[in-house]
Amino acid sequence: MQLLINYFIVNKNDYIKMLDAYKRNGELFLASIKQEDKNKNRSIDDLIKENFRKPVLELVGHTRIGENASELDILKALKNYFEVSSSSREILNASFFKTGKGTCSLCGKTTDVFSNRSYIFPFERKIDSIAPEDMRLQFCKECGFTLYCGMAYLYANAKGTIKFFFDSYNQKNLWKINNIFKNLDLQDPNNYNKIKSFGVFTYHPYETLFVIIFEFVNRLKEKNLINEVKDIDDVKLLLAVGSGQIYETHIIEGDKLNKFVEFFSKMIDDSKELYKKIDKEKVHIDGNHLIFRGFFDNLTVGQTTEEKSRLRNLFVKDLLDKKINFIILNEIIMERVKNKEKSPVPFHYYAFLNLYMNTFKMETEQQMFNRINGLGFEIGNKIKGTNLDNFIWEIFRARGIEEFYNVLVELQAKLEMKMDLRPINEYEKEWRKAKAVLLNGILNALYQKEQSNIKNNMI
Numbered sequence: 001m002q003l004l005i006n007y008f009i010v011n012k013n014d015y016i017k018m019l020d021a022y023k024r025n026g027e028l029f030l031a032s033i034k035q036e037d038k039n040k041n042r043s044i045d046d047l048i049k050e051n052f053r054k055p056v057l058e059l060v061g062h063t064r065i066g067e068n069a070s071e072l073d074i075l076k077a078l079k080n081y082f083e084v085s086s087s088s089r090e091i092l093n094a095s096f097f098k099t100g101k102g103t104c105s106l107c108g109k110t111t112d113v114f115s116n117r118s119y120i121f122p123f124e125r126k127i128d129s130i131a132p133e134d135m136r137l138q139f140c141k142e143c144g145f146t147l148y149c150g151m152a153y154l155y156a157n158a159k160g161t162i163k164f165f166f167d168s169y170n171q172k173n174l175w176k177i178n179n180i181f182k183n184l185d186l187q188d189p190n191n192y193n194k195i196k197s198f199g200v201f202t203y204h205p206y207e208t209l210f211v212i213i214f215e216f217v218n219r220l221k222e223k224n225l226i227n228e229v230k231d232i233d234d235v236k237l238l239l240a241v242g243s244g245q246i247y248e249t250h251i252i253e254g255d256k257l258n259k260f261v262e263f264f265s266k267m268i269d270d271s272k273e274l275y276k277k278i279d280k281e282k283v284h285i286d287g288n289h290l291i292f293r294g295f296f297d298n299l300t301v302g303q304t305t306e307e308k309s310r311l312r313n314l315f316v317k318d319l320l321d322k323k324i325n326f327i328i329l330n331e332i333i334m335e336r337v338k339n340k341e342k343s344p345v346p347f348h349y350y351a352f353l354n355l356y357m358n359t360f361k362m363e364t365e366q367q368m369f370n371r372i373n374g375l376g377f378e379i380g381n382k383i384k385g386t387n388l389d390n391f392i393w394e395i396f397r398a399r400g401i402e403e404f405y406n407v408l409v410e411l412q413a414k415l416e417m418k419m420d421l422r423p424i425n426e427y428e429k430e431w432r433k434a435k436a437v438l439l440n441g442i443l444n445a446l447y448q449k450e451q452s453n454i455k456n457n458m459i
């Protein structure tokens, strides 16, 4: 418990920063409330009393609770999103109006403040409730209600384990992206701000977010809205993962989000082209999803649900950070070889990675990848039809650069081929990565499968 309290104290500033970003969504929603005639010039107390249902209606959808829902109804609806104590019966008197003199943690004003409540501030760590009284966050009514309004633009995935929202200092673009996002039919009709499950199996947060961003782009294209967001590069996406005591946060900056729109958009175009050439009887994926699903669905390992996509989640976490983790990708493929999967190397391996590196302008990385992958593919083709496949395990198990070279030299002799090892020498410092790329290239040549009539892993 002590440790958890320390965690909270150390990260209090980060938490405030997160709330600050979240608050901008609240300001946006509050502005729309204040614009209504009956709310003009209202005191903050009256504004809260008369409008506290609105952000919740926006969050859960008007079909779930009525315009005049009771506080208890609202608390029940919020249980789908936040941790609400079963003893909570009311919102107004238990939180907004239960105040004492103090300093607002957000704006710094000394005034009437109330303490933080998790159903109002969704990233609340339970930790706050075990922190010493003077360490707890507290808010003035203005800041508190603004944060409460922020929930109108808060999204959760189908299982509710991840929550995310957009943020920008540019209110116009923030308003725009929120509106576009809400109009894309991504939501579960019964649970308004929960994002549908898209028929793609995911278990962990980053892989889930990856699918959501893909579907976001897919719908943008379907509804011809892709050009509306193309130039928006000052909107970022904030993700809060976890439940209970600790939330992990992750920020996808605007320029990166923008690149993901570009990446997936191009991928969908390429998929549609490819789809024209395949045998539709054999592939049960639609044209828009062909490359994405062909690659993504084949990154799982093993049987048990949670374990199955653990490595994929790690791989995707790096992708969301503008990095390709070739070592994890290699681990995935080797596991799939070991488990005798039908297609150990994910479909569109080469196309997917090159498109990623093109989009994110990773020239140096791409050069390394192409050279070493090419060498691997060449070696793999030589191994084909021999009984030397076990060498993939020898290479995989090499624990030092010396050992790695030795195995290659031995394999070279057995294959009676002249390997040009210069690309490997040049990347000696990153030999683990070079080894992973090389192995993936070899495996690609050995296990290349066709996703019906198309050789799409190429080299």
Ligand SMILES: [Zn+2]
Binding pocket: 104, 105, 106, 107, 108, 109, 139, 140, 141, 142, 143, 144
């Ligand atoms: Zn304040």
